[in-house]
Amino acid sequence: MPLLQPLGRTFLGGLEAIGRVALFTLRAVLMAVQPPYYPRLILKQMIEIGYYSLPVVGMTAIFTGMVLALQTYTGFSRFNAETAIPNVVVISITRELGPVLAGLMVAGRIGAAMAAELGTMRVTEQIDALTTLSTNPFKYLIAPRLIAGLTMLPVLVAVADVIGIFGGYLVSIYKLGFNPGTYLANTVEFVEFLDIFSGLVKAGVFGFIISLMGCYHGFSSRGGAQGVGKATTNAVVTASILILISNYIVTELFFSR
Amino acid sequence: MSGDLKIKVRGLCKSFGRKVVLNDLDLDVPKGQSLVVIGGSGSGKSVLIKCIIGLMKPEKGSIEIDGQEVLGMSAAEREEVMRKFGMLFQGGALFDSLPVWENVAFGLIAGRGAKRREAKEIALRKLGAVGLSPEVGELYPAELSGGMQKRVSLARAIAAEPEIIFFDEPTTGLDPIMSQVINELIKKCVDDLGATALSITHDMHSLRVIADRAAMIYDGRIIWNGDAGEIDHSGNPYVEQFVQGRSEGPIKMPVRHL
Numbered sequence: 054m055p056l057l058q059p060l061g062r063t064f065l066g067g068l069e070a071i072g073r074v075a076l077f078t079l080r081a082v083l084m085a086v087q088p089p090y091y092p093r094l095i096l097k098q099m100i101e102i103g104y105y106s107l108p109v110v111g112m113t114a115i116f117t118g119m120v121l122a123l124q125t126y127t128g129f130s131r132f133n134a135e136t137a138i139p140n141v142v143v144i145s146i147t148r149e150l151g152p153v154l155a156g157l158m159v160a161g162r163i164g165a166a167m168a169a170e171l172g173t174m175r176v177t178e179q180i181d182a183l184t185t186l187s188t189n190p191f192k193y194l195i196a197p198r199l200i201a202g203l204t205m206l207p208v209l210v211a212v213a214d215v216i217g218i219f220g221g222y223l224v225s226i227y228k229l230g231f232n233p234g235t236y237l238a239n240t241v242e243f244v245e246f247l248d249i250f251s252g253l254v255k256a257g258v259f260g261f262i263i264s265l266m267g268c269y270h271g272f273s274s275r276g277g278a279q280g281v282g283k284a285t286t287n288a289v290v291t292a293s294i295l296i297l298i299s300n301y302i303v304t305e306l307f308f309s310r
Numbered sequence: 311m312s313g314d315l316k317i318k319v320r321g322l323c324k325s326f327g328r329k330v331v332l333n334d335l336d337l338d339v340p341k342g343q344s345l346v347v348i349g350g351s352g353s354g355k356s357v358l359i360k361c362i363i364g365l366m367k368p369e370k371g372s373i374e375i376d377g378q379e380v381l382g383m384s385a386a387e388r389e390e391v392m393r394k395f396g397m398l399f400q401g402g403a404l405f406d407s408l409p410v411w412e413n414v415a416f417g418l419i420a421g422r423g424a425k426r427r428e429a430k431e432i433a434l435r436k437l438g439a440v441g442l443s444p445e446v447g448e449l450y451p452a453e454l455s456g457g458m459q460k461r462v463s464l465a466r467a468i469a470a471e472p473e474i475i476f477f478d479e480p481t482t483g484l485d486p487i488m489s490q491v492i493n494e495l496i497k498k499c500v501d502d503l504g505a506t507a508l509s510i511t512h513d514m515h516s517l518r519v520i521a522d523r524a525a526m527i528y529d530g531r532i533i534w535n536g537d538a539g540e541i542d543h544s545g546n547p548y549v550e551q552f553v554q555g556r557s558e559g560p561i562k563m564p565v566r567h568l
């Protein structure tokens with residue numbers, strides 16, 4: 054019995070947390086679609102998420118594409134199937150690696166920053182101050198971040214797709230001796246609209262999750278610097294896990310028939 | 311009489327877990343007057359203000375603003391009432407992502423829909439009133455000293471000329487001269503703008519300048535209230551101990567001797 058008690062408590066606590074996040078999400082979305090809108094703040098967040106994440110996402114993508122080509126070569130050459138490299142690279146990058154790796158990198162960068170900023174605003178009463186100045190914190194702080202996450206992650210992933218494919222191309226041409234024309238032709242011929250589209254949909258979902266977790270944990274942080282630190286960690290961890298879970302769900306929706 | 315009450319609090323209860331902070335508290339603030347609440351550190355003064363403004367939810371009780379019950383209001387109605395309020399937070403609570411002038415102009419732009427340029431002009435004027443030059447307006451809050459931040463938050467609280475202003479320790483951390491300037495400014499807000507003020511202070515001198523009425527909070531309730539002039543001979547042992555700053559008396563500080 055004493056063994057079951059903590060287990061049950063954890064389970065109930067988990068349910069409660071899910072309920073809180075769901076309520077928060079509902080409220081955030083409802084508020085985001087109602088005026089007033091803050092175009093200035095939306096733009097600022099878009100630049101923060103979209104533009105300033107480009108270097109880290111680009112680096113991730115190019116090395117992922119490169120190593121993908123290399124690994125596929127070492128594996129596939131055992132069956133004399135090296136010609137499949139461009140296909141493997143383009144499919145893996147557009148469907149999975151582009152969105153997931155970009156999502157995880159941005160979760161580390163943006164999710165943490167959002168949680169830290171909003172958490173600090175919470176514990177220094179800046180969020181309360183907003184309320185007293187006739188400004189709804191959900192509309193002013195959260196809506197711009199959700200909108201920017203939802204729209205900028207697909208853009209980032211589109212860029213990551215191109216850079217990742219280019220990474221695979223570089224290794225295939227300069228190291229593995231492929232013919233550039235054939236490689237590109239194979240890539241373009243093989244890839245389907247759905248590969249790219251599903252990847253971009255995933256990116257939108259991930260972007261929403263990253264912003265939501267950053268805002269939720271920042272908003273509900275308590276108790277000074279330590280609370281803000283905890284919120285930051287939680288934002289990154291929960292966003293990363295939710296990205297991996299939702300990645301499976303979206304894949305299942307698109308491709309299982 | 312009750313028609314002239316700007317704020318009327320009845321039976322207010324608020325606890326955090328087991329800790330009871332406000333226990334069946336009653337408070338009246340007449341229209342156009344300045345009420346100062348005193349009380350020991352941690353006695354729930356800030357919590358009281360936050361409950362009245364609606365930043366915290368009390369468990370029980372009633373709060374009327376202009377005769378209108380605000381507890382249990384819808385979010386939209388609440389926002390309407392919020393427009394009447396200005397608040398100076400104990401910790402300043404300035405937005406550190408915005409320059410000083412935008413902090414001061416925030417309520418004008420966001421709440422009243424003023425143009426940025428006009429709002430900036432008003433903001434710079436308000437900054438002048440708290441003794442800060444226009445150059446300060448371009449700085450960020452992190453670049454100011456503690457006392458300067460306090461004055462900026464004061465300017466922000468009064469910028470939109472609210473009907474009811476809450477000052478949570480407006481003069482703490484200021485030098486005596488600047489304290490006096492701020493005291494006079496608060497007095498002026500009440501006298502000239504006809505605002506109603508609810509302030510918290512530990513500074514007896516400040517109280518004598520700004521208060522029309524005074525009240526003391528102890529053990530979760532208002533144990534004394536009256537005209538500010540009566541505070542020195544209230545006949546209440548708690549108030550007397552507090553005003554005279556004696557360590558011996560009915561109020562026991564939970565400290566042990568070294």
Ligand SMILES: Nc1ncnc2c1ncn2[C@@H]1O[C@H](COP(=O)(O)OP(=O)(O)OP(=O)(O)O)[C@@H](O)[C@H]1O
Pocket residue numbers: 326331349350351352353354355356357358400
């Ligand atoms: N968010 C909170 N969570 C838990 N306890 C709180 C919270 N806010 C305040 N308290 C508790 O309520 C009590 C009253 O706090 P409050 O801030 O109102 O004190 P105060 O009278 O303003 O004191 P001071 O003069 O030092 O500012 C304190 O004991 C504090 O521990």
Ligand SMILES: [Mg+2]
Pocket residue numbers: 355356357400478
């Ligand atoms: Mg306080």
